[in-house]
Amino acid sequence: MTGATSEWLRVRVLEANESVVGQKLKVTITLQPANQTNFDLFVFVNKGSDVIECSDLAGSSMETLSKPDTVSVSWGEGSVANGDDDHRWVSIEVRHKTGECDTTKKWTLTVKGN
Numbered sequence: 001m002t003g004a005t006s007e008w009l010r011v012r013v014l015e016a017n018e019s020v021v022g023q024k025l026k027v028t029i030t031l032q033p034a035n036q037t038n039f040d041l042f043v044f045v046n047k048g049s050d051v052i053e054c055s056d057l058a059g060s061s062m063e064t065l066s067k068p069d070t071v072s073v074s075w076g077e078g079s080v081a082n083g084d085d086d087h088r089w090v091s092i093e094v095r096h097k098t099g100e101c102d103t104t105k106k107w108t109l110t111v112k113g114n
């Protein structure tokens with residue numbers, strides 16, 4: 001995804017592993033700002049239940065000007081499967097930090113599962 005202003009985004013992470021051996025779900029979110037811009041990254045996940053979360057912060061990154069911000073969050077079962085779907089909504093806030101909001105200077109957000 002790309003954008004040029006502060007923005008809220010939402011991603012659905014699905015558990016697709018039915019093995020009896022447990023595996024945590026993990027999502028890594030990277031925000032690459034354009035040159036000479038600074039946005040920060042805030043990630044919200046309700047690890048306990050499958051609801052849309054917007055206040056319980058699971059991770060954040062506030063690097064300085066032009067540096068990429070990265071947040072990794074994991075949840076779900078331990079070494080033994082829990083026999084339940086650990087699908088979750090991940091709410092992502094891209095927050096403008098400093099400088100002007102120049103619509104020609106776009107940030108790029110990448111979301112990667114496990």
Ligand SMILES: [Ca+2]
Nearest residue numbers: 039040062063
């Ligand atoms: Ca930043």
Ligand SMILES: [Ca+2]
Nearest residue numbers: 082084085086
């Ligand atoms: Ca599970």
